Every structure is written in C-alpha cells, then in structure tokens.
Amino acid sequence: MRDPGSGGEGPRGSRPHVLIVGGGGTGGAVAHDLTLRGVAVTLVERGELTSGTTGRHHGLLHSGARYAVKDAESAVECIEENRILRRIAPGSFEENDGLFVAVNDDDMDYMPSFIDACQRSDIPVRQLSRAETLALEPNLNPELRGSVQVPDGTMDAMRLALRFFATAQANGARIRAFTEVTSVVTSARSVTGVMVRDRRTGRDERLDADIVVNATGPWSESLARMAGVDVPIQPSPGVLVALRGRVVNMVINRLHPAGDGDIVLPQRNLAVVGTSSWVVSDPDDLGVPEDHVQTMRREGSKLVPAVATMEQWAAWSAARPLIGEGGASSGRELSRTFKCFDHKERDGVEGFVTITGGKATTLRGMAETTANVVCAKLGLEAPCQTRETPLLPYSRYYLEEVA
Amino acid sequence: MSAVEQLAETEAGQTRTLRVSRWKPGDTLPHYEEFTVSYDERTALVEALRQIRLREDPSLMIRHSCLHGSCGTCGVRVNGREVLGCLTQVADLPPGPVTVEPLENAPLLGDLVVDMAPAYRRIEPAGLFPVRPTDGVSRPAPGVKQLTQFQDCLECGLCASACPVSSVDPGFFPAALWAAAAAVEQRGANLSEDDALWLCTTCANCLRVCPEGIDMTQVMPAIREVAVGDGRVPAELQDVFEKSFRYGNCLGENPRRRHAWTRDAGVDVRVLPNDPAPVDVLFYVEDYWSYHPRGQTAARAFARILSTLGVDFGILGPEEKTLGDSQRLAGEKGLFEALMDDVVATLGRYQFNRIVTPDPHGFNALVKEYPKRGHQYQVLHYTQFLAPLVDRIDWKKRLDVTVTFHDPCYLGRHNGEYDAPRRLLQAIPGVRLVEMGRCRENGYCCGGGGGGMWLDSLTKDYMSERLSERRVREAAATGADVLAVCCPYEVSLFEDAAKSTGNDHLAVRDIVELIDEAMGNGAGA
Numbered sequence: 001m002r003d004p005g006s007g008g009e010g011p012r013g014s015r016p017h018v019l020i021v022g023g024g025g026t027g028g029a030v031a032h033d034l035t036l037r038g039v040a041v042t043l044v045e046r047g048e049l050t051s052g053t054t055g056r057h058h059g060l061l062h063s064g065a066r067y068a069v070k071d072a073e074s075a076v077e078c079i080e081e082n083r084i085l086r087r088i089a090p091g092s093f094e095e096n097d098g099l100f101v102a103v104n105d106d107d108m109d110y111m112p113s114f115i116d117a118c119q120r121s122d123i124p125v126r127q128l129s130r131a132e133t134l135a136l137e138p139n140l141n142p143e144l145r146g147s148v149q150v151p152d153g154t155m156d157a158m159r160l161a162l163r164f165f166a167t168a169q170a171n172g173a174r175i176r177a178f179t180e181v182t183s184v185v186t187s188a189r190s191v192t193g194v195m196v197r198d199r200r201t202g203r204d205e206r207l208d209a210d211i212v213v214n215a216t217g218p219w220s221e222s223l224a225r226m227a228g229v230d231v232p233i234q235p236s237p238g239v240l241v242a243l244r245g246r247v248v249n250m251v252i253n254r255l256h257p258a259g260d261g262d263i264v265l266p267q268r269n270l271a272v273v274g275t276s277s278w279v280v281s282d283p284d285d286l287g288v289p290e291d292h293v294q295t296m297r298r299e300g301s302k303l304v305p306a307v308a309t310m311e312q313w314a315a316w317s318a319a320r321p322l323i324g325e326g327g328a329s330s331g332r333e334l335s336r337t338f339k340c341f342d343h344k345e346r347d348g349v350e351g352f353v354t355i356t357g358g359k360a361t362t363l364r365g366m367a368e369t370t371a372n373v374v375c376a377k378l379g380l381e382a383p384c385q386t387r388e389t390p391l392l393p394y395s396r397y398y399l400e401e402v403a
Numbered sequence: 404m405s406a407v408e409q410l411a412e413t414e415a416g417q418t419r420t421l422r423v424s425r426w427k428p429g430d431t432l433p434h435y436e437e438f439t440v441s442y443d444e445r446t447a448l449v450e451a452l453r454q455i456r457l458r459e460d461p462s463l464m465i466r467h468s469c470l471h472g473s474c475g476t477c478g479v480r481v482n483g484r485e486v487l488g489c490l491t492q493v494a495d496l497p498p499g500p501v502t503v504e505p506l507e508n509a510p511l512l513g514d515l516v517v518d519m520a521p522a523y524r525r526i527e528p529a530g531l532f533p534v535r536p537t538d539g540v541s542r543p544a545p546g547v548k549q550l551t552q553f554q555d556c557l558e559c560g561l562c563a564s565a566c567p568v569s570s571v572d573p574g575f576f577p578a579a580l581w582a583a584a585a586a587v588e589q590r591g592a593n594l595s596e597d598d599a600l601w602l603c604t605t606c607a608n609c610l611r612v613c614p615e616g617i618d619m620t621q622v623m624p625a626i627r628e629v630a631v632g633d634g635r636v637p638a639e640l641q642d643v644f645e646k647s648f649r650y651g652n653c654l655g656e657n658p659r660r661r662h663a664w665t666r667d668a669g670v671d672v673r674v675l676p677n678d679p680a681p682v683d684v685l686f687y688v689e690d691y692w693s694y695h696p697r698g699q700t701a702a703r704a705f706a707r708i709l710s711t712l713g714v715d716f717g718i719l720g721p722e723e724k725t726l727g728d729s730q731r732l733a734g735e736k737g738l739f740e741a742l743m744d745d746v747v748a749t750l751g752r753y754q755f756n757r758i759v760t761p762d763p764h765g766f767n768a769l770v771k772e773y774p775k776r777g778h779q780y781q782v783l784h785y786t787q788f789l790a791p792l793v794d795r796i797d798w799k800k801r802l803d804v805t806v807t808f809h810d811p812c813y814l815g816r817h818n819g820e821y822d823a824p825r826r827l828l829q830a831i832p833g834v835r836l837v838e839m840g841r842c843r844e845n846g847y848c849c850g851g852g853g854g855g856m857w858l859d860s861l862t863k864d865y866m867s868e869r870l871s872e873r874r875v876r877e878a879a880a881t882g883a884d885v886l887a888v889c890c891p892y893e894v895s896l897f898e899d900a901a902k903s904t905g906n907d908h909l910a911v912r913d914i915v916e917l918i919d920e921a922m923g924n925g926a927g928a
Contacts, residue, residue, distance in 0.1 A: 047456070048466040048476060048516070055468025055476075091533045094551045156533065156553055158474040178464055178513065199462050200428055200513045242471040249537050249550040267473045268553050269615065284457050288445045314471035314489055315445060394533075395523040 015040040016378045019194060019209035021181050021223055023047075024054035025157075025360055027215035028164035029367030029386070031173045036389060037375055037382035041173040042207060044196055046180035049165060049397075050158045052283075053217045054360065056318040058240060058274045059267050060251055061085065061093050061153035062361040065100060065125070066258055068117035074337045074359075075121040081362045082151060085160075088364075089391045092160040094266065098152025098251030099133060102145045103302055107255045114255060115148060125150055139247040139304055152251040154265050157360065162394035164363070169400050170392055184212065184226040184352075191227050191343075191351035211374050214354040217321040218283035224354060229347040231354045234324040235283040237317045238275030239292035241300075243310035247271045252303050260292075261299025270313055273300035277320075286317035323357040338366045340373050353377070416443045419493055421451065423463070424504040427513050435502065436460075442493035449477045449488030452503070452515070464514035472614050475557030478564065479515050480504045483845060485561040485612040506564035508573065522560050525579035531586045555615045556581055562609035562619075567848040568602050571866040571873060575602055577609045581617055584626040600630060601637055602862055604870070605732045605853030606812040611844060620732065620817070623853060627734025636734070643857040644735050647742065651724030652690040653857065661688070662720040664699035669924070670710035674720035681754035683715035684788070687769075689762035690725050691891035697898070698891050704919035705761065705785060711922060712792055716759075722749050726765035728772070728813075733854025739772075747776045757781040759788045761915070763813035763890045764852065770818060784814055786823040786889050786914065793830040799923025801833035806917070807883035808836065809874065809897070810846035811890035824889050827914050831921045837881045847874050851892035871900035879906040889914045 018034055020027045023045025031043045045051070064078030086093060102108045111127075118125045126149040133147040134140060169175050178199040185193040185206060193208040214223045218235035246269050254262035260276045273296040280286060293315050301308035323339050338358030343349040355370040368384045375382055418441045426433035438459060440451040449467045456463040467477040470489045477488040482502055509517035537552040562577035563569040569576060580599060586592035605620045630636060636644070646655035665672040675682065686709070691698035709716050724745050731739035750758075758780050760766050769782040806828055814820050821843045828836050841847040848855075850870030855862065863869060875897055878886040886897055886909055897911040 046461075047464075048468065050468045050474075051466070055474055056470045059473075094534055094553060096550045156474075158468045158476065159533065178516070180461065197461075199464055202427065202462060240471070242473070246537075246552070249552065266552070267471075268555060268557075270471070270473065272471070284453075290445070293445075314447070316447075316470040316489070318470075393527075395527050398518075398520045398523040399527065 016210045016380065017042065017208070018211045018213060018374055019044070019207055020213045020215050021194065022052070022215035022217065022219070023049040023175070023177055024052050024215065024217055025050070025161035025164065025363040026217065026355055026358065026366050028161050028168065029363045030213055030215055030355065030370050031168035031175070032164045033367040033371040033384060033386050034374065035168050035171040035173045036385040037371060037380065039374070039378070039380070041168065042176065042209070043173060044176045044179040044181060044194070044207070047178060049175070049177050050161050052219065053318050053321065054161050055158045056240070056316055057157055057360050058263065058265065058272060059154050059157045060263065060265060060361070061155050062359060063098060063150040063152045064121055064123050065098070065114070065118050065150040065152065066253060068121050068123060069114060070257065071337070072117070072121055075117070075123065077337060077362045077365055078359070079121060079123045081365045082153070084364060084387050085361070088386070088389060089160060089163055092163060093153040093155050094249070095153050096250045098150050098253060099128070099137065099147040100150065100253045100255040101133065101140060101147045101303055102255040103141055103143060104145070108145050110256055111146070111148065118150065123150055137248050137250055137252065139306055140252065141303060141305055148255060152253070154251060154267060155360070159394040160360070161363070162397045163391035166392040166394055166397035166400065167389070169397060181223065181226070184223070186227060186349070189349055191349060209351070211351050211353060211377060213370060213374065214352065217356060218319040220321060220354050220356045227343070227349060227352050229343045229349050229352065231341060231356060232323055233356050234279055234322045235281070235319040236277055236279050236322045237286045237319045238277050239288055239296060239315065239317050240272055240274040241293055241296040241315045242267070242270045242272050242313040243307060244313045245269070245271060245306070245310050247304055247306050247310070254303055259299070261296040262303070264300050264304050264307060271304065271307065271310065273297070273307055280319065283319040286319060288315050288317050321356045338362060338369070340366070340369045342373050342377065344377070416441045418442070419496065419501065421455070422500055422502040423452070423455070423515070424502070425514055426511055433504070440493065444492070444494050446493045447489050448479070448481065448486070448491040448493055448496070448503070451493050452488060464512070464516045466516050473557065475559030478506050478559045478561045480506060480564065483840070485564045487559060487561070487614050490614060506560050508563050508566065508569040509560060517560065519558070519560060521573065522558065522563065522576050522578065525574065525576040526558060526582050529579060529582035529586045530592060531582040532590070535589050554585065555617060557614060559614065561612040561614065565608045565612045567606060567608065567850070567870050568604065568866070571868055571870065572602065575599055575865070577603070577619055580626070581619065581622055584622045587626060587629060596635060598861060598865065600627060601640070601854070601858050602865060603853055604812070604848050604850055604855040606848035607816045608845070608848065611816060624732050624734055624736065628736050631734040637858055637861045639860055640733055640854055640857050644730060644738055647725055647727065647730050648738055651742070651745070652694065653725055653730070654690055654694050656694045659721050661693045661723055662718060664693060664702050665706065668703040668706045670707050672706050673717035675717045675753050676720055676722050678717070679753060682717040683756050684709070685753065685755040685758045686716045686718050687726070687758050687760040687765060688718055688723060689760055689765045689891060692761050693723070695891070695895060697894045701761065701891070701894070701913040701915050704913070704915040704924070707919055707924050708789070708915060708922065712795060717755070719749060724749070726762070726768045728764040728768035729852065729854055729856060731768070731772070732852070733857070743773060743776055747773065747778055750778065750780070757783060759783050759785050761785045761889070761891055763811040763818070764892070767813045767817050784820060784823070784889070786814070786827055787820060789918070790823040790826045793827060796830070796918070796922060798832045798921050800921050802831060802917065802921055803833040804884045805835045805837055805882060806885045806887045807839055807878050807881045808842070808887045809849065809878065809893060810843055811888070811893065812846065812848050812852050814889065815846050816844060824914055827918060828887055831917055834917065837883055839877050839881055841877065847877065849874055849890070849893050849896050851896055856892050869900060871896040872904050875900040875904050875906055875909065879909050883909065885910045885912050885917070887912055887914050887917060
C-alpha cells in the first residue's frame, strides 16, 4: 500500500480533480490516462489493489478470436488493445500465441466460419495440421484434428495492472489502497465527492472532486446506488481451477462456440482451466460450486488429457462485470464489450461517470473512453496519450517515493 | 439428530475460530481478536479472512489478488508457519487454536498487511526480466518464436519471513538472491559484489515455505561458485578453503594428529590404518570432533558409549579427511570434488557395514552427494545409530536437568530426522525436555551452515546480532539449564553466544555428553 498519508484534498488548485473509485485494472488505467492529460487524480480502493476481479481473472490476453463469430465488436476491441498492450507493457505477457483446437467433426465444421470471422476482425490466423499442432503442444489430446493459431497471450494479471498504478503514481496520482467509500456526497443532483474511511487510521474524510469515476466493476451497482442512480450491471462469476504443472505453453481454446471449461492456459508453473458462467446479485458472495469444478476438469481434459488427473492447486471464482439489464440466466449471452455511462445524460446526475463491462485485455481502451467522457465534461481539450506511452515496471508501484 | 437436521448442519458447513493479529499505526503491540468463520472443503484461509472483513469487521486489513498461488500477495503466518492464504484450506488447519499473523521481517502497515517496498528495493537491482524462455515441453515449430514463461518466484515474501538472516538483517531477502542468480544464469549478468552472497546459511527454512519450491541450497553454491571462480572470496573463507585443500580439514590442523583425541578417551579406539580388519561401524569423526577441544570431549564420550554398548567400531585416523559439504555450499565445488575423490578412495580400502558420523553436514554429503561417485554405504547420524540401542543402556546417574534441544538444519530440514535426538534425550534419566517456539521443521539456524561457520567477521557487520546469539536467548527463555545439540558446529557457537548474551548459566552440551554422564562415566563436563 502506498501513500499512507491522510487528510482530504487541499484547496483545489487550478487543475480539475477526478476521484476514481476502484483499484482494479480499469481504475488504474483511468488514473494513468487522466494524469497524462493533466488532471489531478485520486484513486481509492477499499482493500489492496487488484483484490477484486482484476487479480483473479484467467490471465488471458485475448486476440479477440474467442468472440469473433458471435461478438465482433468485442473481437475488434480485443485485437486492437492486444497490439497496444504488447507495445506499452513489454514483459507483462507470455507472448506464446494461442491455439483453437478442433477435437471432433463438429469443431472441424466450425473452423471455416471461425477463420472467416477472425479475418473480418483483422485477427491474424494460421491453420495448423494435427501434426503441426502436436509439435507445438505435445500434451494436447492426441485425437485432435487440427487447430488455428491466433495471437492470444497470457498475462500476470496483478502485475499488468500495477504498471498502470505505478505510472499514474509517478505522474502525480494519489493511489490510496485500504480506503473505503462510505457514502457519495451529492448536492442538488450533482456528485461533489465521497466520504471515505481510511482502514489504517480509522479516520473518516471527505474527498471533494469535480468528477467521481465509478470503476468498481461488478460492484458498480452498489456505488451507483450511493449516488442515487443505477447501472445495468450483471455480476457474472466464473469458476477457475489451477492445476499443478505446466502442461502447455500456449493458450489452448476449444474450437467451438464459447462454452464452459474450454480454455486451458499456463500461469507460471500452473495450468489454469476456465471457466463457467452464472449470475449473482452480490459479487462478494460467489462460492465455488463443486459441479463447476468437475466441469472444468471434464471439459478441460478434452483439450489436455492430463487435466483430468493433475494435482489441484486452487479453485476459485471471479465475478465479471457484464452489462445487462437483468434477466440474464447464465451471462454467456451478454456481450464482453464495455460501456461508459455519463449519469448526467442517463439519470440527470452531474459529476458521476461509470465505466463497466469489458475485459482485462481492453482495460486501456476502457480508460481512454472514460477519460474522453471525463475530459469533455471538464471542458478539457487533451488528447489520449496512453496508446504510445510505455508503462513503468510494476515494482515501481512499491518503490516510488510518494510525494 | 434427525436426518434433516444432519443435512442442514452439513449444508451450513462447519465453523472454526481464528485468532487474528490486529495492529494499526499508533498501536504499540499487536493484539489478537477471535472470529468464528464457517467453511466447507473448498474454503481457503484467504476467503475466510475476506468473509471476516466483509461480514464482521471491515477494518480488517488483508492482501489478496489472484486466489490461486500465482500473484504472491496473501502471505500470512498460521501458527507461526508462513503460508499463502489462498493455498491453505480452512479444513486442513491443524486442530486446536489457529493464530493468523502477518509475515515477519517486513514493516507492518496494518493488521495482516506488510510493506513490500523493502523487498522490491532488493529484488529490482537484480534486473531480472519477468519472463524467460521456457524449458518446458513444447518445441517451437519452424517460424515460431521462442516460447516464454513467467519467472517462478512469486515475490510473496514468505522466504524472508522464515529466513533467520532476514530476522537480524532487514536488508537481506532470499528472493532477491534468487533473482540475482537467475539473472546470472539467464542473461549472463555480472554477479553483484553484494556481500549478501555470503550471508545465506543454506538452512533451507525458505525452501520449507516457498510455494514454488525454490531451493536456495541449490542456488547458493552455484552463484558462489561464480564468485569463487572470479577470485572474489572473503579472506577468512579463502583461508578455510586453502586449509581444507592442504590438510584435509577446515581447521588447518596436522592430519597426523586427527586421532590424538583417542588417547584420553579411556577406551580403546581402533584406528583402521593400523588395524585394517573388517569392522561393523566406521565412526567418521569429521573435523570439529577431531580437533576442537569441545568437539574432542564429545568424541571421547561417543567412543565410551560405543565401547560400553559393545559396538565394533573404528576410525580412519590420519587417513580421514573432511567430507567437505560446507565447502561445497560455500561455493568451492572443485575443492569438494577433490575431497570426495580422496574420501571415496580411502573408504574403498576398508571393509565396514555402515558409516556413523556426528556431523550433520558430512552426513548430508554422504547421503546426497557421495552416491554420485557410486558410494553405496549405509550412513547414519550418530543419533540415528544410538536411538534404537537406547534401551540397552545401563543408566548409572540421574541428571535432573531441564533441557531444550536445537535441531541442526542439516539433520532436520535437510534430512528429515527430528525424532532420534529427542528419543535419546527423553531416555536419559532426569532429563526434562522443553521445546523452543521454533523447533523441528521450523528450527532456527545457528548460523554455522553453508560456510557461515567461517564468515563471522564478514557477517557480523550485517546482523543486529549473530544467529547463535538469538538462538541462545530463545533457549534461555525456555528456562532450560542445558541447550542440547548434536552438530559439532554448534557447541562452540552457542557457548560463545551464551557468554556474549549474558546467559552463562545455560550449559551447551552435546547429546552424547549427557548420555555419557548418565552412564556414569563422569567425564561429560
């Protein structure tokens, strides 16, 4: 945790002040983007940074191929951001590509439309024979028929996000972990700040802001409620299972319409199988349904037979912040794209912006969109610089002397 | 209870009480608060802590992120043992009270959260890339770039919390040494001339807690070997290397006087070069029992015990050379291999059934290194040899002492033997054994291993106190009269430490000295 300092923001300087709620990857990326545009930024997070969805997602740098057939908008976002992130955050990814593996005739039948959809979204593809596939990944199901290679990758989920925090902090953002919002301060249909409690000191403070950004992912509904508005968010958890052993080096997807347990990817010395999808109302209360764990094993083993028997290291759930007006049953039908809501336009409440939906892969793009909305509201003409600005190493988050 | 009630109980899950360390800035000392958590077979400790924070006390500060042992943020101590909270199941916690505390040897920010900044100040200068080429199963196809893998180390800080050197030198961080070693191996980086290279005692307490099983006892000799090759060896250690090479012992003593101690043993000790008939037990005396005055008293005691028990034993006398394990771990692989060649040749000239040695370091080498030269002998530490014979001892004297026992790292953690020494101590009439807080698997290092025995003038400048001094204070705090040991390095280290810490009342005795005294030989003191 950095910046243990306390006390509210001092007298407002000439720069506008934006307060970001939520210390996940999205909040970090918004902080980074806004500091580069000359905005004074404070970010608060109720726990440790990345302790919500960010830290525990699959760690997949999407090429977009997974969404190409059904959700072209998400696919295009993913491949664009995939290319940008590799450029601005070298070292944060295992750039080993991914394989969409066909294990039966149905999968082979799906291949042409899959390749066609990828190409339409500008996702590079390379069709591989069975032999070529097994040469790359010898632990795959030997019954496989063929595969398609795409520029998927894997990331260190926490440390990629920390690079945004590190860079924002070095550029002057105040990052305050263990600082929980207890209420949103409003005045005449306008949000003017938040009340926070510092969990180190126990002190309550008021933090004034020109704009409050709600970057709390699956928790955005509860923060929005404090501001008297609602957001159409549907927390949709998925189960992931980590198995001990690095049986693959690439991201292994099943070549079929996205389903449960059809991705196996490496993380350090683990193989991580994911995921499932259901919907909940409280993103703090997920549980790890046993039948989902069994599904991960069963489906994952169709791609990598060893998944059936490998030592289980951990099983956990993570809640996606999917956009949907409720009524969704599994979450699979909801788009993986993101939305930025200006609650002035949506609900008539000034000074409050929510960014939600999206994926770890698109965190920078989500931040760019959010910062565009924020800057327009502030009347600030400052272009986004994050596409070309290299991020500091994650360790700088801990090492940077806080002003 | 009806079936329905039973079912309801099963569904509700079981509960467990956690005693959680609480501390906020301004508090002098941490205090403990008890929380009852419900759990099922899939509830990780970190999830239980999270539920406390969410449902009972939002002021509880905890760190977590990935929940599967990949990010390294959720390290805590459970009943004193370092773990990742996400990989620890509540259902697997030991019975009895469960205390959850923050990691040690790091600045505390609040409750269970420590500041990782000092760790990164040590790790970052190594300049290690976060990803490296894979050594895994996949082969790049033509036209496919080299596959990569993230580094193994999670930077979780469990190692530093468990490390005895970190406990007396806040600048020492085992993971940083690993990073430096990895940078040397993977990038041809120049090895830092940082003295930290020489502070590690290879006690393996970090290996015990490392979620990734990173073995500093493999890493240290490798990076020290580079320093040795570059001629950057502390003078006092170089002196020991030279003595070991020239005289076959680390003390630079005359090899012909290796069995001088036998003269005052009071029993006959067969010196095999003089009497090469086959023998049951080859007593491999090693350097400190051969030459150090306090070691010699133990050697004599052991000889008397063997003789009284009617064991057919002999020693190599002038032909014995050190087994060289600490020289190996200090980075002199070439010296170690030369010694190993000599020792193996010597052993080949005699017939015996097993080797018994008092030195856990030599024992470790015989068990793990010498088989690489085809050696197949049965090897026992003396405690392992004596423990099954203890019922045959005819005790003559009751000692009436309270004894605490220090586990040697190379007998305990390195070779898994914790019970034999305790079995011996508990068999001695009038010995009351009390354990120190850190014992057995979690035993605290005396500072002598991995070359530490020979680096005192360098290491003491980095440490707020010597490891032996901290250990002696821990021993004294048990109220024991005697600190019992079974490693030849420890007697002199702990006797000096007892003096320097004002604990002269604490007698440091090898277990064989206590046995010998209780057998009525009266020469133990």
